Structure formats: structure tokens, C-alpha cells
Amino acid sequence: MLAGAPRATDGSRPWTFYALGGLFALFLLFLYGPMLVIYVLSFQGPNGGVTFPMVGVSLTWFQGILQAGQMANIPVAFERSIMLASVVSLLTVVFSVAAGLGFRRNFPGSGVIFYLAVASLVMPSLLVGFGIGLGFKFLGIDTGMFTSALGAQLTWTLPFGLFAMFAVVNRFNRAWEEAATDLGASAWQRLRHVTLPILLPGIIGVAMGAFTLSYDEYARTTLAIGPNNTLPLEIYALISSATSPTLFAIGTVTTAMSFLAIGVTLVVVLRMQRRRGLAAPKEG
Amino acid sequence: MTSLLQAIGRRGAASPRELPRLRLPSWAVSWIQVGPLALILIVLFALPTVLFLVVSFFDYDRVGIYPAFMLDNYHDLLTTPATWRVYVSSLKFAFIVWAITLFLGFNVAYFLVFHIRTAMVRTVLFLLCAIPFWTSGIIRTIAWIPFLGRNGAFNQILMDLGITSKPLEFLLFSDFAVIVTYVHLFTLLMIGPIANSLAKIDPALMEAARDSGASRWQTMVNVVIPLSKTGIALGSILVFTQVMGDYFVVRQMSGGQSASIVSMLSTEIQAMQYPPASANAMVLVVFVAIMVACMMRVVDVRKELVN
Numbered sequence: 001m002l003a004g005a006p007r008a009t010d011g012s013r014p015w016t017f018y019a020l021g022g023l024f025a026l027f028l029l030f031l032y033g034p035m036l037v038i039y040v041l042s043f044q045g046p047n048g049g050v051t052f053p054m055v056g057v058s059l060t061w062f063q064g065i066l067q068a069g070q071m072a073n074i075p076v077a078f079e080r081s082i083m084l085a086s087v088v089s090l091l092t093v094v095f096s097v098a099a100g101l102g103f104r105r106n107f108p109g110s111g112v113i114f115y116l117a118v119a120s121l122v123m124p125s126l127l128v129g130f131g132i133g134l135g136f137k138f139l140g141i142d143t144g145m146f147t148s149a150l151g152a153q154l155t156w157t158l159p160f161g162l163f164a165m166f167a168v169v170n171r172f173n174r175a176w177e178e179a180a181t182d183l184g185a186s187a188w189q190r191l192r193h194v195t196l197p198i199l200l201p202g203i204i205g206v207a208m209g210a211f212t213l214s215y216d217e218y219a220r221t222t223l224a225i226g227p228n229n230t231l232p233l234e235i236y237a238l239i240s241s242a243t244s245p246t247l248f249a250i251g252t253v254t255t256a257m258s259f260l261a262i263g264v265t266l267v268v269v270l271r272m273q274r275r276r277g278l279a280a281p282k283e284g
Numbered sequence: 285m286t287s288l289l290q291a292i293g294r295r296g297a298a299s300p301r302e303l304p305r306l307r308l309p310s311w312a313v314s315w316i317q318v319g320p321l322a323l324i325l326i327v328l329f330a331l332p333t334v335l336f337l338v339v340s341f342f343d344y345d346r347v348g349i350y351p352a353f354m355l356d357n358y359h360d361l362l363t364t365p366a367t368w369r370v371y372v373s374s375l376k377f378a379f380i381v382w383a384i385t386l387f388l389g390f391n392v393a394y395f396l397v398f399h400i401r402t403a404m405v406r407t408v409l410f411l412l413c414a415i416p417f418w419t420s421g422i423i424r425t426i427a428w429i430p431f432l433g434r435n436g437a438f439n440q441i442l443m444d445l446g447i448t449s450k451p452l453e454f455l456l457f458s459d460f461a462v463i464v465t466y467v468h469l470f471t472l473l474m475i476g477p478i479a480n481s482l483a484k485i486d487p488a489l490m491e492a493a494r495d496s497g498a499s500r501w502q503t504m505v506n507v508v509i510p511l512s513k514t515g516i517a518l519g520s521i522l523v524f525t526q527v528m529g530d531y532f533v534v535r536q537m538s539g540g541q542s543a544s545i546v547s548m549l550s551t552e553i554q555a556m557q558y559p560p561a562s563a564n565a566m567v568l569v570v571f572v573a574i575m576v577a578c579m580m581r582v583v584d585v586r587k588e589l590v591n
Contacts (some may be wrong), residue, residue, distance in 0.1 A: 017399050023392070023395070030468065031471075034427040034430075034468070035419070037427065037431045038427040041430055052430060098320065105310050105313070107310070107314035107315060113322045116326070116330060121525075122525040123572075124528060134558065135331065158324060212418050218422060235422050251427065254419050
């Protein structure tokens with residue numbers, strides 16, 4: 001099938017496979033090494049600190065997440081982050097899927113919008129928040145989570161969603177749509193029963209991507225958030241005041257939740273593919 | 285009556301697509317579909333950028349800012365040696381991190397796309413690379429502190445293996461720590477676009493190259509790399525702009541020895557010195573824009589992406 005190098009008939013791998021495989025293993029070690037350290041340290045005993053050695057084992061720092069501290073109120077900030085990320089994710093999906101479909105035709109102004117999206121993506125993040133914060137100040141409007149902060153995050157998730165949609169739409173075979181039209185489907189029926197179902201795995205990817213980008217977003221949000229902090233901003237406040245293993249406990253919980261979210265999505269996508277496989281055994 | 289019947293008859297004979305339905309020209313449909321996204325980007329990205337371009341010419345004092353047109357903010361900025369130092373140091377970081385992430389990203393992507401034979405294993409391995417990305421960048425940054433510190437895990441391992449007798453000091457709060465953290469944070473930005481380009485290469489091309497007598501290295505240089513340059517350019521743009529726009533990693537990991545452009549800028553914002561901060565921002569934006577434009581000249585990203 002895919003061959004990067006000469007393949008012997010006995011199925012043995014070329015030396016490059018082992019070299020790159022070794023590099024990949026080292027890369028994973030590099031990626032997870034420090035993460036494993038913080039997972040371990042998040043179970044630090046109540047008298048322990050942010051470095052080794054471990055002073056006993058406890059769940060103290062996980063309880064610390066749930067308590068509203070003096071410096072940071074993690075549960076409330078977490079709730080805000082989830083709400084904001086859900087709204088951002090929804091808007092990103094609707095607008096970037098529509099735009100992705102729109103970009104399949106060439107239209108006057110498409111170049112300008114494309115480069116606007118590129119610029120918005122590569123703009124140093126803090127500056128976007130700075131500009132929006134400044135704009136609100138000039139207009140005399142208070143910055144807030146669902147106004148300026150939402151907007152600041154959309155300048156980041158929308159270009160991401162648009163580019164992800166390009167990749168999704170490129171693999172889409174337009175013959176499906178033409179077939180639907182020839183069979184008498186209206187534009188709406190074609191979208192609802194043909195285009196969207198085929199693009200669905202990609203659309204779920206965009207939704208998840210936008211959600212996590214928003215959930216982790218810090219630099220664009222910080223100057224546009226107003227009085228109420230989201231979770232990353234609250235974490236930042238915690239770091240600047242005092243480092244405690246609570247930060248690591250947050251990291252552990254976040255990772256566990258990521259694994260859960262990925263697992264659930266994988267199961268859903270696999271089920272969808274299987275169902276589709278049953279309905280239409282030959283899929284192009 | 286007859287004319288009505290005739291009309292119905294004609295209508296029945298026509299194909300269903302010509303039913304009296306509102307048919308917009310195709311460009312108008314595209315505009316409606318792209319409109320909301322374009323509007324948001326114009327209002328929330330383009331206008332604020334224009335705004336701080338305007339403010340960068342304003343006058344200011346300790347109380348407020350005053351509309352004016354003066355170049356003092358730019359003059360002050362560009363004649364301060366600290367500005368140049370910070371730009372040089374950020375560029376140095378950007379270049380080193382770019383080289384390392386390109387090497388790692390390309391090889392990892394190549395391994396995943398061409399050496400892994402089953403789609404399921406490939407997906408799982410790719411997710412393994414992506415999962416740390418889901419954890420907040422702030423937490424991933426400070427995760428290096430207990431790892432690299434004097435009594436950290438890495439020093440312990442080195443001493444247990446007998447490689448060093450006493451802990452290495454340069455690991456944490458140094459340029460080394462900054463680079464390691466950047467690579468940790470941004471390699472995925474390189475892997476994604478490159479893997480996407482590599483996956484589009486028809487394996488038949490590589491077999492053809494081999495059949496024509498090309499060595500592994502020649503196939504790589506003359507076939508694979510030219511065909512993946514869109515991904516390389518995109519990944520490079522992402523990594524470069526992330527490093528140039530960073531202000532958390534340098535502040536946290538260099539131990540106060542280095543500054544970044546944006547951390548310098550955020551100090552001015554906190555001091556409410558908006559006009560100099562705007563001038564600073566403008567210079568950075570122009571600088572990044574020029575670099576990105578150069579990288580985009582290498583390859584027509586738009587043509588490759590949109591098709």
C-alpha cells in the first residue's frame with residue numbers, strides 16, 4: 001500500500017522504519033514525561049510541595065479544586081469556561097461550516113476574506129484582545145464574557161474552523177450532491193440529507209477543536225474578559241500568587257476529561273461509520 | 285383559461301429545477317454563506333487593528349490619552365536598545381524552535397503517514413500526539429518546572445544512571461528551558477499540516493521514483509519534500525507566529541533573564557500607556573505580517589487549501 005521505502009517480499013521493514021519509530025517513541029516520551037510528573041505530583045501529600053520528593057499520598061489537592069479559595073474560585077471559573085466554550089463551539093460550527101461550503105465556489109471578495117482569516121489566525125493573540133478592549137473603551141461599553149471575550153475567541157476559532165472545513169470539504173465528492181439534485185431533492189433536502197451527514201465527522205471535529213481552543217484560550221481573552229475570569233485566567237492568577245499542587249491536580253483532571261471526551265467521540269464516530277457502512281456498503 | 289392551461293402544461297414539461305423558485309446567482313449564495321464569518325472578522329479583528337493603528341499616533345500622559353498625530357511613540361520605541369534586544373532574542377527563539385519542530389514534526393508525520401499501515405493504529409498514534417494539546421498551555425508550561433528543576437525528575441534520572449554526579453543547574457529558568465517548553469507546546473502545529481500534505485501524496489509517485497532508480501534520499505528530496513511544502517509552510521507560519529506572540533513561556537521559564545515582545549507590551553498596557561503599547565503592537569504586527577507574507581510566497585497556500 002503506502003510505501004516510503006523499498007519493501008522486501010517477506011514483509012520485513014526497512015531500517016528507516018526503526019529509525020523513525022525510535023524517534024517517534026522518544027517524542028512521545030518527551031511529550032508525556034513532564035505530564036506524568038505532574039500527574040504523580042497532583043497526588044502529593046498535604047504537607048508536600050510542587051517538587052519532588054513526595055510527602056505521602058493524598059487527594060488534598062483535588063479537594064482544593066472544589067473549594068473556593070482566596071485567590072481563585074476554580075469551580076465557578078470552570079463553569080464559566082464550559083459555558084463560554086459551548087457558545088463559541090456552536091457559533092464556530094454554524095459559521096465556519098456555512099463559510100466552508102460557500103468557499104467551494106469562486107466569488108468576488110473571496111481572496112480578501114481568506115487573507116483576513118489568515119491574518120486573524122496569525123495575529124499575536126494578546127493584541128487581538130488589546131484591540132477589542134480598546135474598542136469597547138472608546139465606545140464606552142464594559143467588556144464582558146459574552147460580548148468582548150466571546151468576540152475575541154471567535155477571531156481565533158473561526159479561522160481555525162474555516163481551514164479545518166477546507167480540508168473536510170476537499171475530500172467531499174460533489175457527485176453526491178449532483179445525484180441528489182438529479183433525483184429531485186430541493187436545496188434544503190440536499191443539504192439536510194446528503195451534504196451535512198457526509199461532512200458530519202469533520203463537523204464534529206471542528207466543534208471539538210473550537211471547544212478546546214476556547215476552553216484553553218488565555219492570551220486573547222485576558223484583556224477582553226471584564227470582571228469574571230475563565231478557568232485559564234484563574235489558573236494564571238493562581239500561578240502568579242502561589243504555586244501549589246492544586247495546579248497539577250487541575251492538569252490531571254483536565255487530561256482525564258480530555259481522554260473521556262476523545263473516547264466518547266471516537267465511539268460515536270465509529271458507530272456512525274458502522275451504521276453508514278450497513279446502510280451503504282460501498283462508500284466513496 | 286386556455287392560456288392558464290398552457291402555462292401549466294409548459295411548467296409540467298419543464299425540468300423540476302426550473303420550477304418558479306427564487307434562484308440566486310451562485311456568488312450571492314456564497315456571500316450569504318460566508319457573510320457571518322466575514323462580518324465577525326471585520327468587526328472584531330480588522331476594526332480593532334485599525335483602531336490601535338490610530339491610537340499609536342496619539343499623545344498621552346499619566347491621566348489619559350489625547351487624539352493627535354505624532355510619531356513620537358514610534359521614535360521612542362525604535363530608539364530604545366531594549367526593543368532591539370527583545371526582537372533579536374525573540375527571533376533567535378523563533379528560529380531555533382522552528383528548526384527543531386520542523387525536524388521533529390516532519391519525521392513524526394512521515395512515520396505516521398507512510399510507515400503505519402493500518403488506519404486505526406495511525407489514528408490512535410495521532411491522538412496520542414494530540415492529547416497533551418488538550419491540556420492548558422499554562423499547565424503544560426509549569427509541568428516542566430518539577431521535571432527540570434534542581435531536584436527534578438530529569439536530574440534524578442541522570443544521577444541514577446550515573447551520567448552526572450551532581451544536578452545540572454542550567455536546565456531550569458534558562459533559554460534552554462524556554463526552548464524545550466516551546467517545542468513541547470508547538471510541535472503538534474507542525475505535525476498536523478505536514479501530515480495533511482503527506483497524506484495527499486499518491487504512493488504511486490514514490491514507487492515510480494524508486495522504479496526509476498532514485499535512492500531513498502533522492503525520493504525524499506525530489507518527490508516528498510516538494511509535494512509537502514504547503515504543510516511545511518503552514519506549520520512554519522503557525523510555529524513562528526506562536527513564538528513571536530508568546531508572553532507567558534518566556535516570562536515563566538527564563539527566570540527573568542529574557543523578555544518577549546508581547547510581555548514588554550503587556551507591561552505598558554497594564555500601566556495604561558495605550559499609545560506606546562499600540563505603536564509597539566503595530567511594529568510587531570507589521571513585522572509578523574512581513575515574515576508570514578515571505579513564507580506564503582514560497583507556496584500559494586490559498587490555492588492549495590481551497591482548490
